[in-house]
Amino acid sequence: MRALSRLVALVVAASAAERAALGEEAASEVEIVADRVEYDREAGRAEFQGGVQLRHGQVELECDRMVVEMGAEGRLVTVVASGHVRVRGRGFDASAGAARYEPAAGRVLLSDDPRVTASAGELRGRTIVVSLGDGRLSVERARGVFRVH
Amino acid sequence: MIPSGSPSLRRLSALGFATLCAATAVAGCGRRGGPPPASDGAVLVRDLTLEIERPGQGRLVIEADRARLSDLPGRGHGSLRGVEVRSERDGGVAVVRASAASGRLDRDGGVHLVDATISSGQPESVRITARNAQLSTLARVSADGVRARVAVGP
Numbered sequence: 001m002r003a004l005s006r007l008v009a010l011v012v013a014a015s016a017a018e019r020a021a022l023g024e025e026a027a028s029e030v031e032i033v034a035d036r037v038e039y040d041r042e043a044g045r046a047e048f049q050g051g052v053q054l055r056h057g058q059v060e061l062e063c064d065r066m067v068v069e070m071g072a073e074g075r076l077v078t079v080v081a082s083g084h085v086r087v088r089g090r091g092f093d094a095s096a097g098a099a100r101y102e103p104a105a106g107r108v109l110l111s112d113d114p115r116v117t118a119s120a121g122e123l124r125g126r127t128i129v130v131s132l133g134d135g136r137l138s139v140e141r142a143r144g145v146f147r148v149h
Numbered sequence: 150m151i152p153s154g155s156p157s158l159r160r161l162s163a164l165g166f167a168t169l170c171a172a173t174a175v176a177g178c179g180r181r182g183g184p185p186p187a188s189d190g191a192v193l194v195r196d197l198t199l200e201i202e203r204p205g206q207g208r209l210v211i212e213a214d215r216a217r218l219s220d221l222p223g224r225g226h227g228s229l230r231g232v233e234v235r236s237e238r239d240g241g242v243a244v245v246r247a248s249a250a251s252g253r254l255d256r257d258g259g260v261h262l263v264d265a266t267i268s269s270g271q272p273e274s275v276r277i278t279a280r281n282a283q284l285s286t287l288a289r290v291s292a293d294g295v296r297a298r299v300a301v302g303p
Contacts, residue, residue, distance in 0.1 A: 032297045037277065041236070041244050041269050041288035048295065056301070068299060074274035075302035103301045 030056045030076055030103060032066070044070040054079065056103050059132065060088045063099070078102055085110070089132060093117045096128075106132035121146035191219045191227060201258045201286055207244070209286045210235040211260055218254070226256045234260055236288045244288045245269045260284050265292070274300040 035050025046068040054061040064083025071077045079101040087094040087101070087108055097112025108130040110116070115124045116137060125139035197216040202208035214231030229252040236245040246269070249262035265282040267290055269275045280294025 029298045029300050032295075032299065034295045034297075036293045037279070037290070037295045037297065039267075039269075039275070039277065039290040039292070041275075041290075046275075046297070046299075048297075070274070070299070071303050073302065074270035074300070076299040077303060104303060 030054060032068070034066070041074070044074065046070070052081070058090045061099065061101060062086045076103060089130070091118060092130065094128070094130065108132065191217050193217055197229070199254070203286045205239065206287055207236060207238045209258070209260065209284065210237060211254065216254070226254050228253055229260070232260070232262060234262070234284055236284060236286065245284065245290065247282065247284055258286070267292070
């Protein structure tokens with residue numbers, strides 16, 4: 001339990017700078033590179049496929065397929081990623097089969113064999129929620145491997 | 150006023166479209182003296198404006214500095230240079246805009262663009278650059294070789 005707290009604490013510490021960065025990014029843009037896109041303006045939906053890479057401030061997300069959902073103003077609300085998902089932020093590196101990223105909320109929900117790696121070790125679970133704003137990890141059915149000094 | 154004898158009107162009406170054809174384009178009244186015929190029967194057009202309307206679902210407005218159109222009178226298809234495209238809702242509000250140095254007008258009324266820049270939103274919330282892109286009257290874009298920027302917000 002102490003080790004788990006240590007991992008979480010490290011993520012929190014690493015997220016301090018990220019929190020500042022995200023504060024600036026909250027009103028800005030997400031950049032996405034992909035092989036293909038199907039964009040439906042009226043439905044407020046864009047589906048990217050093939051070597052998808054998203055960058056938003058300090059957050060980088062890679063996957064095979066990504067669906068971007070937009071609000072009434074055409075602004076991005078939610079990103080749903082699937083297939084070889086990898087998320088990197090300052091102080092952590094995560095992988096999963098699927099992920100849901102809410103940029104405005106600064107939150108990533110990882111599922112399908114998710115794992116988060118930080119300098120203290122690796123944490124796995126059924127689902128992992130990374131709160132980028134305050135650095136918290138919420139893990140369902142957590143299993144961790146930690147380095148002992 | 151729609152030129153009722155327009156070949157595009159006949160063609161697209163048959164597919165469920167109503168088409169307006171600017172006088173400079175397929176109707177054959179080029180601003181600079183009319184469309185000269187190409188050797189293979191294609192028609193070379195300057196300052197093309199073509200509007201493809203799907204009632205209740207908006208319309209696609211295609212403008213090109215130059216066009217080479219085949220199958221006229223008939224379906225009307227061919228290559229485009231200096232292309233600007235707008236997908237408009239009923240009422241004339243543009244929901245998607247696109248531009249490219251070159252493109253192609255398809256037999257079905259869609260338009261393909263090469264090295265395209267696409268944007269939507271007012272103010273602009275989505276910007277896409279793509280190696281190839283296809284636009285339809287339903288404000289749908291299919292593209293490959295994509296780099297997109299999307300504004301974040303509720």
